[in-house]
Amino acid sequence: MSEILSFYLNGNPVEVLVKPEQTLLELLRDELGLTSPKCGCNHGDCGACTVILDGKAVKSCLVLAPTVKGKKVVTADGLCSGEKLHPIQQAFLDYGAPQCGYCTPGMVMAATAFLLENPKPTKEEIKEALSGNLCRCAGYEKYTEAVLAVSKGEFGLLPEGSDFNV
Amino acid sequence: MRSYFYESPDSFGKLFEILEDNSIEMKFLAGGSDFVPRLSLEREKIHKENQKDSMIINLSDLGLNYIVENDTEVIIGATTTFAEIEKNDIIKGEFPALIKAINEIAGFSVRNIATIGGNIMNASPAADSVPVLMVLEAEFVLRGPDGSRNIEAKEFFTGPGKTVAKENEVLTHIIIRKNKGKSAFNKLGRRKAETLSVVNAAAYVEKENNICKAVRVAIGSVAPTVLRCEEVEELLLGKELTEENIRVASEKVVDAISPIDDIRASAWYRKKVAPVIVRRAIEAAIVD
Ligand code: FES
Ligand code: FES
Numbered sequence: 084m085s086e087i088l089s090f091y092l093n094g095n096p097v098e099v100l101v102k103p104e105q106t107l108l109e110l111l112r113d114e115l116g117l118t119s120p121k122c123g124c125n126h127g128d129c130g131a132c133t134v135i136l137d138g139k140a141v142k143s144c145l146v147l148a149p150t151v152k153g154k155k156v157v158t159a160d161g162l163c164s165g166e167k168l169h170p171i172q173q174a175f176l177d178y179g180a181p182q183c184g185y186c187t188p189g190m191v192m193a194a195t196a197f198l199l200e201n202p203k204p205t206k207e208e209i210k211e212a213l214s215g216n217l218c219r220c221a222g223y224e225k226y227t228e229a230v231l232a233v234s235k236g237e238f239g240l241l242p243e244g245s246d247f248n249v
Numbered sequence: 250m251r252s253y254f255y256e257s258p259d260s261f262g263k264l265f266e267i268l269e270d271n272s273i274e275m276k277f278l279a280g281g282s283d284f285v286p287r288l289s290l291e292r293e294k295i296h297k298e299n300q301k302d303s304m305i306i307n308l309s310d311l312g313l314n315y316i317v318e319n320d321t322e323v324i325i326g327a328t329t330t331f332a333e334i335e336k337n338d339i340i341k342g343e344f345p346a347l348i349k350a351i352n353e354i355a356g357f358s359v360r361n362i363a364t365i366g367g368n369i370m371n372a373s374p375a376a377d378s379v380p381v382l383m384v385l386e387a388e389f390v391l392r393g394p395d396g397s398r399n400i401e402a403k404e405f406f407t408g409p410g411k412t413v414a415k416e417n418e419v420l421t422h423i424i425i426r427k428n429k430g431k432s433a434f435n436k437l438g439r440r441k442a443e444t445l446s447v448v449n450a451a452a453y454v455e456k457e458n459n460i461c462k463a464v465r466v467a468i469g470s471v472a473p474t475v476l477r478c479e480e481v482e483e484l485l486l487g488k489e490l491t492e493e494n495i496r497v498a499s500e501k502v503v504d505a506i507s508p509i510d511d512i513r514a515s516a517w518y519r520k521k522v523a524p525v526i527v528r529r530a531i532e533a534a535i536v537d
Contacts, residue, residue, distance in 0.1 A: 084255055103255030103305055116370060133358055139332070140358040144289070145282045149255045149520025150307055185350040193358055241350055 093161025131218030140196035182220035279367035327366025406474035430455035433533030
């Protein structure tokens, strides 16, 4: 039995028909056509589907779609303002972190949410924070270094948390 | 093919009303980190004939997300997430072992949605929060249409995925008594991060002049449920907490467990490492 679900997606209110058994990942990809969250495993292992839900990183394949009613969902698409990339996105690009790029949107979201809570992390803490995001091209070192560089301010100020709390 | 329905009641009255319908299979949803992939798996498989329809009941709107304390107890609502518990000052002060266990559960993007109540009700023999709750002698409170009842952690689990809860009962909160001893948690996984336990153990010790005044030990992933190891406790109680005494007592865990081979480890290996993990948990609980 489908029902209408309303929530905020990348700052905009959306209304969409949702099935009770659908995951947030399916909703984003199949119903709303937003393919930046990837489906690597569909079982919470790989992190390719990571999005930010009410300010916190979550694996969207683990979230039942109807439960996001009234909440705020941000995907990698919602991080850049116009042509300007989010510092994390720019850093990943400049460090050449993505290889095939499949894990990248998930990495971007996990790293962004992590820095919101922990703006001055150590390298160990960054590794720990990204431990739920698998990269089959094994670009971990560059992802970690890029996040470290962002935390040191090398890519400019991070947009405040409130920017995600539309 | 079965149809799915979804409700998110905001009161227990409404919840119990929904539960009265016997024509449909009721499923409780807390955070979803275990429930949702299981559901996805069910949907990917070839469908069984004549299955009842399924009602998914979201428990997040019942106001069970809180951590409060009084002079003697700390109370954690069942839908409080692991991320919330791990950041909470009351828990940090009273039960650091619980924080340690939670830190070892998956990664932060899972702990942001996974709830303590979900971890308990899944009744996995490998659940990392459960050994700690057991040595802290936590009580689990179940609420059904006829009222609430409190059950001790060690009486709660009856098998893998099975608890004493009836089909129309939900876990509402967990009560943990404050105590004067120290507790600790130790886990062995296949790798450092993001992994399920091969063996996990928790210990609680009260000591005076290095004599063991009270001790509780629990071990997970080596039997159909998480276990209290009374064999180990009996041997250590009243003794001096020397390296040797702890080692000998820890060996006793082998009598209590009945491990199986699974994808994470063999029964043989689990028997070998269980005493080591127990010993490390006890040793961590006695450092000042
Ligand atoms: S697709 Fe969600 S964690 Fe892999
Ligand atoms: S860049 Fe290929 S999976 Fe990470």
